[in-house]
Amino acid sequence: MVLSRFWLVIFISSIIFVVFSLFIGNTYTIDYVLNGKKDDPILVSEKYIEQLPAFIKDSIMNAPDQTLIVDVDTNNADTTYVFKNKTVKIYSGVQKSDGLLPTCKSTLLDLIIPLIAYLAFFCGLMELLIISGASGKLAKALSPVFVKVFPSIPKNHPSISYMTLNFAANFLGLDSAATPFGLKAMESLQEINPDKDKASDAQIMFMCLHASGLTLIATSIIGYRAAANASNPADVMLPCIITSFIGTIAAFLLVGIKQKINFKSASLVAVLMALIAGIVGLLMYVSHLDLVGKNYFTSNLSALILVGIIAFTLIFSFINEKKFAEADTTVYDAFVVGANNGVKTGVTIFPYVLGMLVAISLFRNSGLFEIISDGIAFFFSNMGVNKQITDALPVALLRPFSSAGSRGFLIDSMNTFGADSLTARLSSIFQCSAESTFYVIAVYFGSVNIKNTRYALGTMLLVDVICVITAIFVATWFF
Template identity: 80%
Template structure:
């Protein structure tokens, strides 16, 4: 219900703002909102040739393509004059994201089709884990701890293994694997949910822990920093780990208090201490490596772990092939069955993803997001927050809405202020330490057709805010 109202609010407010801007002279056309593509120039005016300044008129006439570009620099957008069909079209600035119609198309071509491919493969792997008995063994081992965090989940339930694999994939920065595991976990939790149209306590806890995005190896962030020629691309790794870990603990405490989780449980404390000890130990090891060693380790650990999971699954399935025979199937046929289920899941979630992405696209291209972002930055700057922090806030603000949009702001911040500037590093931590909240809710709850998400959205946004505040404090401490 909350998500539905929010979706309506950003859509209706964006439409109202676009119409107001058009008739008040703020926008010359709204075509870019509907049909424009990201980074395309925006049409701001159209004049007759006699109405433009004389130097522009002469330059257009002498130009081979009857086009003139002024204000050429690397920071501000160029203003372009194009003479065509007896008028001069004036373009300035670039579009922040795709318009409504390209977003509809690209959400299918660039997002859903690759996602369906990932879902098909990893759901096939998960089906092997189920039939071979590996999922059951993993659930049995982790049940004592999960029973404290998810008291409504039955002992040794298959959802435990799926949630574990999802957390592990997020932990290692394996986004392509994390989503299929997470969707399978939600589907499994839905099977034991007594109210099918309403999010269960276990689903809310899982979603909020997932939203904190506990990450050990932020491979994509390191890659972007390396591409921008950072002196030490991995220097934000420890701040990213600390920020996401604090966000995860905050999510657990906030939801746990509401669900009356027993925080004094010995098994829960042991598990928490083990995780902390493992993170600290790995960080100490990484700190002993030189720059090349760190880059080699961070770039290969995630990939090796994914290969290890796939390899273990196949070998374990082969060793336990008799279980497949008992189910009147083969290892390959079981994989195909799981892949087919992943394909169906991808088709199911497409409308939810498209609806959310189109609303966010409209929100950004309307100019309303930019006004809100600038307003918040202005308020922060007037209460004493440094400009280095306010310059990176657009990344934090857009992160819950759009991963691609916030990533664009992060890259822009690194190019504008430098990858080794405080703004460049803080933007990287913002990008790493939170989840794309609205997209995740639409995908995960859409896959199981849960309409009432209860307090999931408000809690996830609160966790996002905690991650933002923590990122600022941690970045200030380190840099």
């Protein structure tokens, strides 16, 4: 219900704002909201050439293609005059994201089809893990801990192994693998959900822990910083880990208090201490590496572990080939069945993702997001907050809505302020330490047709706020 109302609010308010802006003359056309593409110039006016100042008119007429660009500046939008069919079209600024119709197209072609491919492959592997018995062994080994965090899940339930693989993939920055594992976990949890239309306690706990974004290897962030010529692309690695770890702990405590989980369990404390020790140990090892060594280590660790998971699955399936014969199938046929189920899951979640992304597209292009973002930045600047921090806030504000959108702000902050500025580093931490909340909710709950997400959305957004506050303190402490 909360998600539905939020979706309606941003959709309807954006439409009202767009129409209002057109009628009061703040915008010349609203076609870009429907048909425009990201980074396209925005049409702000159209005049007869005689209505323009003489020097602009002469410059246009003398230009080879009768196009004039004024105030060429790589950091700001140019004003462009294009003379065609007796009129001059004036463009200024660029579009922040794709319009509604291009978003529909890109959602299918650039997001859902690649996602279906990932789902097909990893769901095929998971089918091998199930039949070979590997997932059962993993669930049995981890049950003592998971039954404390997820008391409603039966001991040795298959969902335990799927959630473990999801957390591990997120931990290592393997987004393409994390989503298939997570969707399989949601499907498995849905099987024991007594109310199929309403999110269960276990599903909410899983979603909030997943969305808290605990990340060990921020491979993509390091790559963006390296491309922007940062002096040490991996210097945000430790702040990212600290921020995302605090976000994960916050998510666990918030949901745990709501679900009355026993935090004094010895197994929970032991696992938490082991996790902290592992992170500290790894950080100590990485801190002793030089720049080349850090880049080499971070770029290869995740890939090696993913290759190891694939190799283990295939080898374990080969060793336990008798179990496939007992199930009246073969290893390859089982993989195909699992891949087919992955394709069906991708098709199921498409409408949910589409509905959320077109609403976000309209929200951004309407100008409402920019007004809200500027208002928050102005509020904090008047409170004496460092301008370098307020300049990074657009990344934090957009991150729950769109990973691609916030990534664009991140890259822009590095280009504008420099990759080694506090603004760029803080933007990197914002990007790394949180999840695209609304996209995640649409995908995961949509995959199992959950209509009532209960308190999941509110908790996830609160965790996002905690991550933002933590990131600011951590970034100012480190840099």
